[in-house]
Amino acid sequence: xxxxxxxxxxxxxxxxxxxxxxxxxxxxxxxxxxxxxxxxxxxxxxxxxxxxxxxxxxxxxxxxxxxxxxxxxxxxxxxxxxxxxxxxxxxxxxxxxxxxxxxxxxxxxxxxxxxxxxxxxxxxxxxxxxxxxxxxxxxxxxxxxxxxxxxxxxxxxxxxxxxxxxxxxxxxxxxxxxxxxxxxxxxxxxxxxxxxxxxxxxxxxxxxxxxxxxxxxxxxxxxxxxxxxxxxxxxxxxxxxxxxxxxxxxxxxxxxxxxxxxxxxxxxxxxxxxxxxxxxxxxxxxxxxxxxxxxxxxxxxxxxx
Amino acid sequence: xxxxxxxxxxxxxxxxxxxxxxxxxxxxxxxxxxxxxxxxxxxxxxxxxxxxxxxxxxxxxxxxxxxxxxxxxxxxxxxxxxxxxxxxxxxxxxxxxxxxxxxxxxxxxxxxxxxxxxxxxxxxxxxxxxxxxxxxxxxxxxxxxxxxxxxxxxxxxxxxxxxxxxxxxxxxxxxxxxxxxxxxxxxxxxxxxxxxxxxxxxxxxxxxxxxxxxxxxxxxxxxxxxxxxxxxxxxxxxxxxxxxxxxxxxxxxxxxxxxxxxxxxxxxxxxxxxxxxxxxxxxxxxxxxxxxxxxxxxxxxxxxxxxxxxxxxxxxxxxxxxxxxxxxxxxxxxxxxxxxxxxxxxxxxx
Numbered sequence: 177x178x179x180x181x182x183x184x185x186x187x188x189x190x191x192x193x194x195x196x197x198x199x200x201x202x203x204x205x206x207x208x209x210x211x212x213x214x215x216x217x218x219x220x221x222x223x224x225x226x227x228x229x230x231x232x233x234x235x236x237x238x239x240x241x242x243x244x245x246x247x248x249x250x251x252x253x254x255x256x257x258x259x260x261x262x263x264x265x266x267x268x269x270x271x272x273x274x275x276x277x278x279x280x281x282x283x284x285x286x287x288x289x290x291x292x293x294x295x296x297x298x299x300x301x302x303x304x305x306x307x308x309x310x311x312x313x314x315x316x317x318x319x320x321x322x323x324x325x326x327x328x329x330x331x332x333x334x335x336x337x338x339x340x341x342x343x344x345x346x347x348x349x350x351x352x353x354x355x356x357x358x359x360x361x362x363x364x365x366x367x368x369x370x371x372x373x374x375x376x377x378x379x380x381x382x383x384x385x386x387x388x389x390x391x392x393x394x395x396x397x398x399x400x401x402x403x404x405x406x407x408x409x410x411x412x413x414x415x416x417x418x419x420x421x422x423x424x425x426x427x428x429x430x431x432x433x434x435x436x437x438x439x440x441x442x443x444x445x446x447x448x449x450x451x452x453x454x455x456x457x458x459x460x461x462x463x464x465x466x467x468x469x470x471x472x473x474x475x476x477x478x479x480x481x
Numbered sequence: 482x483x484x485x486x487x488x489x490x491x492x493x494x495x496x497x498x499x500x501x502x503x504x505x506x507x508x509x510x511x512x513x514x515x516x517x518x519x520x521x522x523x524x525x526x527x528x529x530x531x532x533x534x535x536x537x538x539x540x541x542x543x544x545x546x547x548x549x550x551x552x553x554x555x556x557x558x559x560x561x562x563x564x565x566x567x568x569x570x571x572x573x574x575x576x577x578x579x580x581x582x583x584x585x586x587x588x589x590x591x592x593x594x595x596x597x598x599x600x601x602x603x604x605x606x607x608x609x610x611x612x613x614x615x616x617x618x619x620x621x622x623x624x625x626x627x628x629x630x631x632x633x634x635x636x637x638x639x640x641x642x643x644x645x646x647x648x649x650x651x652x653x654x655x656x657x658x659x660x661x662x663x664x665x666x667x668x669x670x671x672x673x674x675x676x677x678x679x680x681x682x683x684x685x686x687x688x689x690x691x692x693x694x695x696x697x698x699x700x701x702x703x704x705x706x707x708x709x710x711x712x713x714x715x716x717x718x719x720x721x722x723x724x725x726x727x728x729x730x731x732x733x734x735x736x737x738x739x740x741x742x743x744x745x746x747x748x749x750x751x752x753x754x755x756x757x758x759x760x761x762x763x764x765x766x767x768x769x770x771x772x773x774x775x776x777x778x779x780x781x782x783x784x785x786x787x788x789x790x791x792x793x794x795x796x797x798x799x800x801x802x803x804x805x806x807x808x809x810x811x812x813x814x815x816x817x818x819x820x821x822x823x824x825x826x827x828x829x830x831x
Contacts, residue, residue: 272806272809278809279803280800284800392575400635450648461639468623473624
């Protein structure tokens with residue numbers, strides 16, 4: 177029971193990281209119709225800058241601010257210099273250009289911070305464990321990630337449903353040509369949305385730092401998972417991204433934890449040992465295939481066309 | 482009765498309509514990759530040059546170049562297989578490295594169980610990758626555009642994680658392959674030149690198949706579906722089935738390239754299937770020229786030679802490669818083949 181609770185919290189924590197990545201990506205994708213492979217680089221920049229600034233200054237708050245600022249700056253920088261030329265191009269050009277950007281950033285961080293992985297420390301006030309149930313301790317840092325994730329989700333929900341900016345973003349996601357015709361400054365909107373996405377990716381990256389290794393290319397695998405989340409949730413939809421992130425986080429964590437035990441009920445132990453991990457690693461893609469087979473546009477598509 | 486009638490109708494209409502619909506797209510495509518006389522001369526010259534690589538490498542005492550060019554031709558086959566669906570069918574598959582990996586693992590796993598026969602190796606590689614492409618295609622072809630890109634990307638990663646988690650066949654570390662594929666008991670690939678010429682023949686064969694396929698009725702339907710899928714549907718073609726066929730054929734071809742790669746490296750690892758590898762194959766196609774048959778080959782040569790030269794000179798070669806690619810996309814905008822007939826065609830993406 178305690179183990180199950182722990183795994184549930186793990187899946188929640190993983191889901192929050194995925195949501196932060198996917199939220200920015202789904203907006204960029206839904207509004208600008210741009211496929212951005214470099215989103216993982218923003219995640220990486222956030223992690224690297226936060227870890228190294230935290231290590232040199234000793235202040236976690238400064239590290240977080242520096243990480244966020246860096247990913248914001250890099251995000252706006254590449255938006256203005258490259259992406260503005262790419263919006264009108266076909267998807268092939270976008271794929272090639274953003275693929276080139278990931279190559280550049282992966283080498284740039286190795287050039288700046290060296291080829292070995294960086295150690296990212298957990299801030300002192302979050303190093304302990306919290307007893308969630310009597311006798312069941314859980315790392316405080318992971319709980320903090322869950323809390324931050326929910327807070328950001330709530331904030332995004334408020335911004336998108338209650339503010340004028342949110343109204344414009346929703347209009348852009350459902351029909352950007354019409355929004356432009358009605359007098360929305362599309363160029364500015366694009367930059368703002370991209371900046372938001374960069375901030376969220378940077379936040380996800382700097383929080384992931386102490387959990388995974390901070391290394392060149394660390395954003396690449398998370399990026400694909402974020403794509404899966406977007407595809408399941410429906411492009412451009414924030415609540416779709418949130419629910420899909422929960423689903424993916426749950427399926428992946430539970431699959432890795434329990435699939436082998438479950439298969440052991442039906443198969444010989446060695447067969448279960450072999451098939452369990454293999455199947456667990458494929459679970460989320462199988463879920464994605466199933467969702468797409470019945471709803472090719474995802475669970476909550478934002479675009480009405 | 483009604484079914485038969487409709488089928489007959491579609492057949493008669495299709496003959497005239499496709500001709501009209503396609504002549505339009507062919508005009509704008511500049512004979513869609515089949516190429517004018519100048520391009521064809523260039524292509525034969527290029528193939529002749531490739532055929533001469535082994536004696537030249539031997540003369541210069543540089544066996545390394547034989548290895549490099551074998552690799553280049555293997556990736557050229559993979560890029561060609563991708564371009565057949567990407568350039569001619571408009572299906573941007575971002576998971577093509579999956580078939581490369583499946584083909585390579587087919588050789589490795591068959592060898593693990595003591596099967597050394599080359600016909601079995603290549604047969605299994607082609608069959609399993611075709612079957613995988615069928616399953617992936619069944620789901621992904623229900624979508625289009627960016628969705629299709631992301632879904633093929635995700636399926637590619639699925640195969641990657643599958644390779645990563647099966648510890649029996651090396652998992653993360655990959656597996657070493659003990660022996661080459663043997664044809665009728667003969668180790669044809671023991672001599673690097675044997676593998677080279679085998680790969681060369683495969684490349685020429687696939688080029689010829691591609692050439693025939695693009696001009697065939699099947700190819701016309703695929704190209705028609707690219708320029709306007711709804712129109713092809715209205716004419717009466719079941720475009721989904723046609724596209725699925727092309728997708729499967731492309732996967733099978735890429736699986737063949739994977740089996741060759743396993744024979745060249747005598748090692749396979751999941752790294753072969755990682756999405757960045759799919760990206761590289763895509764880059765080769767785009768660099769060379771989308772929708773041409775010779776373009777992917779040129780792209781493979783350019784990409785792998787660049788990689789080889791840059792990585793020999795500096796540590797951070799990906800940085801330079803990325804900058805070159807970025808400049809290429811932002812300012813050049815057409816493949817190498819496209820630059821050659823820029824004046825004739827105008828800029829492609831207009």
